[in-house]
Amino acid sequence: MTTEDLWRATLHDFNNLLAGLQGVLDLSDPRLPLDARNRMRLETTLGDGKTLIAMARALALGRHPDAGLAAWGEWKAGLEQRLESMAALFRCPIELVDAGADGTHWPAPLLQDWAAAFTRQILPWAAPGPLRVEASASPEAWTLTWVGDAPLPVALRPELPPDAPKNLPSLWLRDTGERLGLSILETPGGLVVRMERPAAS
Numbered sequence: 632m633t634t635e636d637l638w639r640a641t642l643h644d645f646n647n648l649l650a651g652l653q654g655v656l657d658l659s660d661p662r663l664p665l666d667a668r669n670r671m672r673l674e675t676t677l678g679d680g681k682t683l684i685a686m687a688r689a690l691a692l693g694r695h696p697d698a699g700l701a702a703w704g705e706w707k708a709g710l711e712q713r714l715e716s717m718a719a720l721f722r723c724p725i726e727l728v729d730a731g732a733d734g735t736h737w738p739a740p741l742l743q744d745w746a747a748a749f750t751r752q753i754l755p756w757a758a759p760g761p762l763r764v765e766a767s768a769s770p771e772a773w774t775l776t777w778v779g780d781a782p783l784p785v786a787l788r789p790e791l792p793p794d795a796p797k798n799l800p801s802l803w804l805r806d807t808g809e810r811l812g813l814s815i816l817e818t819p820g821g822l823v824v825r826m827e828r829p830a831a832s
């Protein structure tokens with residue numbers, strides 16, 4: 632990723648963000664308060680804007696949240712909170728399922744942010760869903776599986792094609808996935824993401 636790639640991605644995504652805000656206004660009656668659907672769209676778009684700013688800052692300055700560990704219940708609640716608005720926007724329920732995750736601690740908050748951004752990339756293929764995400768842990772690794780037939784996002788393929796998207800989420804997902812040491816595998820059952828656990832954890 633070059634500085635020019637980052638600038639182009641930032642300008643492109645913020646242009647789309649403003650278009651989304653304009654879309655909410657265009658679909659609303661200016662004489663009336665926003666209805667529940669458009670209020671949710673507005674709040675989601677503003678939330679996306681804050682996420683884009685955080686992604687751009689991380690890519691430009693290398694600033695990432697401090698790494699820590701959270702108990703499974705706390706980790707699950709944090710990811711579900713991140714997924715709530717996008718599930719409503721795409722009208723696609725997202726089920727985060729304990730498939731052997733309880734009883735251990737999970738990396739937070741960066742893995743939660745990554746999992747949420749990754750889910751947003753594949754939601755268009757999963758809708759109307761539900762999209763099932765299974766979490767499991769072993770002494771060797773934390774594993775998340777997005778069950779279904781959604782394809783691996785182009786930006787996360789081992790070899791980037793020339794036409795790979797260069798938007799902020801794609802650049803951030805690849806950069807942060809490499810920082811976390813994530814491995815991603817396409818399987819008949821879904822997309823499997825694995826993060827090795829430190830030997831002392």
